[in-house]
Amino acid sequence: MADFAEITNFIKNLFGDSFVPLHEPRFSGNEKKYLNDCIDSTFVSSVGKYVDRLEKDFAEYTGSGYSVAAVNGTCALHTALKVVGVNSGDEVLTQPLTFIATANAISYCGASPVFIDVDLDTLGMSPESLSDFLNANCSLVGGKCVNSATGKVIKACVPMHTFGHPCRIDKICEICAEWHIPVIEDAAESLGSTYKGRHTGTFGILGVFSFNGNKIITSGGGGVIVTDDELLARRAKHITTTAKQPHKWEYVHDEVGFNYRMPNLNAALLCAQLEQVDGFLKNKRELADIYRRFFETSNIEFFKEPDCANSNYWLNAVILSGLKERDNFLEYSNSNGVMTRPIWRLMNKLSMFSDCFSADLKNSEYLEERVVNIPSSARLG
Numbered sequence: 598m599a600d601f602a603e604i605t606n607f608i609k610n611l612f613g614d615s616f617v618p619l620h621e622p623r624f625s626g627n628e629k630k631y632l633n634d635c636i637d638s639t640f641v642s643s644v645g646k647y648v649d650r651l652e653k654d655f656a657e658y659t660g661s662g663y664s665v666a667a668v669n670g671t672c673a674l675h676t677a678l679k680v681v682g683v684n685s686g687d688e689v690l691t692q693p694l695t696f697i698a699t700a701n702a703i704s705y706c707g708a709s710p711v712f713i714d715v716d717l718d719t720l721g722m723s724p725e726s727l728s729d730f731l732n733a734n735c736s737l738v739g740g741k742c743v744n745s746a747t748g749k750v751i752k753a754c755v756p757m758h759t760f761g762h763p764c765r766i767d768k769i770c771e772i773c774a775e776w777h778i779p780v781i782e783d784a785a786e787s788l789g790s791t792y793k794g795r796h797t798g799t800f801g802i803l804g805v806f807s808f809n810g811n812k813i814i815t816s817g818g819g820g821v822i823v824t825d826d827e828l829l830a831r832r833a834k835h836i837t838t839t840a841k842q843p844h845k846w847e848y849v850h851d852e853v854g855f856n857y858r859m860p861n862l863n864a865a866l867l868c869a870q871l872e873q874v875d876g877f878l879k880n881k882r883e884l885a886d887i888y889r890r891f892f893e894t895s896n897i898e899f900f901k902e903p904d905c906a907n908s909n910y911w912l913n914a915v916i917l918s919g920l921k922e923r924d925n926f927l928e929y930s931n932s933n934g935v936m937t938r939p940i941w942r943l944m945n946k947l948s949m950f951s952d953c954f955s956a957d958l959k960n961s962e963y964l965e966e967r968v969v970n971i972p973s974s975a976r977l978g
């Protein structure tokens with residue numbers, strides 16, 4: 598049995614605190630300056646220069662053609678799914694090991710998630726599991742991928758870069774291209790993470806990021822959709838802004854749109870945060886390196902970035918030997934001032950998604966019983 602006291606003491610010393618949260622935001626740049634400027638301008642709401650600036654800066658940072666700001670990552674995912682045509686009665690491939698937002702966004706479209714297993718070394722969708730599922734269950738009918746077991750069309754595939762570790766996204770896109778399935782990357786956790794030198798979120802036809810308070814940078818709440826496709830970007834902007842046709846004074850809306858735009862106030866905060874992202878990334882990789890060296894001398898495995906990837910190490914993770922040790926560690930650390938959390942309950946085990954089609958999920962089940970996140974904030978000083 599590992600020495601939990603030694604681990605919790607090490608973490609408290611590392612952060613120099615008697616209580617260590619899992620992930621805290623850091624505001625050490627132009628946040629207050631931009632927020633004050635935004636308030637003074639009176640443009641605090643749905644239009645303003647910070648939204649425009651953010652969309653420009655974010656596209657540049659990720660190397661995308663276009664970016665569209667949204668009110669949060671979940672709404673950004675919903676929008677991305679709508680934009681590629683996911684509708685009621687469709688199916689969308691995703692992984693069971695993800696935050697609830699991924700599966701919820703699929704449900705908002707009236708579609709059902711289909712759960713594909715993850716790889717043990719990436720925590721993200723497994724290309725082998727994906728390919729096996731498609732070959733065993735699906736066929737191309739009139740250019741559409743149909744799941745023979747349910748008779749439904751598979752309209753999209755949403756892999757996720759878990760804790761900022763890139764999945765084998767190039768391979769996933771290759772397989773999906775053969776099956777005419779558009780890929781939307783849930784890159785909510787992977788700002789700053791690259792795979793084979795390219796930013797996560799830019800491999801699929803669309804990519805989605807989140808700026809919730811616990812993410813690597815935050816706008817309080819917020820999300821961004823990135824794409825290289827100008828038409829999709831325009832369509833995403835249109836449906837997130839109530840589908841209003843541009844006009845000097847008339848209110849003409851050409852479809853049922855959403856009020857999903859990011860307020861200028863949140864964009865002001867995010868512009869200031871984005872200026873600091875490289876510093877946060879450096880800081881977090883240093884922390885991950887300290888953890889890696891520490892856990893080398895223990896019998897607990899520290900999760901390291903996959904091959905070909907440069908991870909943001911948004912949330913550091915350890916892999917315990919099984920459910921019992923996992924629960925003992927969660928109990929000990931949380932009772933002793935160090936906040937730790939288990940990886941998510943698998944989506945297919947939640948009541949709303951328990952009837953959804955699932956592939957063999959042995960890796961997801963293995964990880965669900967063992968993975969625990971440990972404190973990962975950028976350290977001060």
Ligand SMILES: *Cc1c(COP(=O)(O)O)cnc(C)c1O
Nearest residue numbers: 669670671696698699785807809
């Ligand atoms: C945070 C997150 C989202 C989006 O969450 P919001 O809180 O709506 O911004 C989506 N998917 C994953 C995997 C996430 O971690």
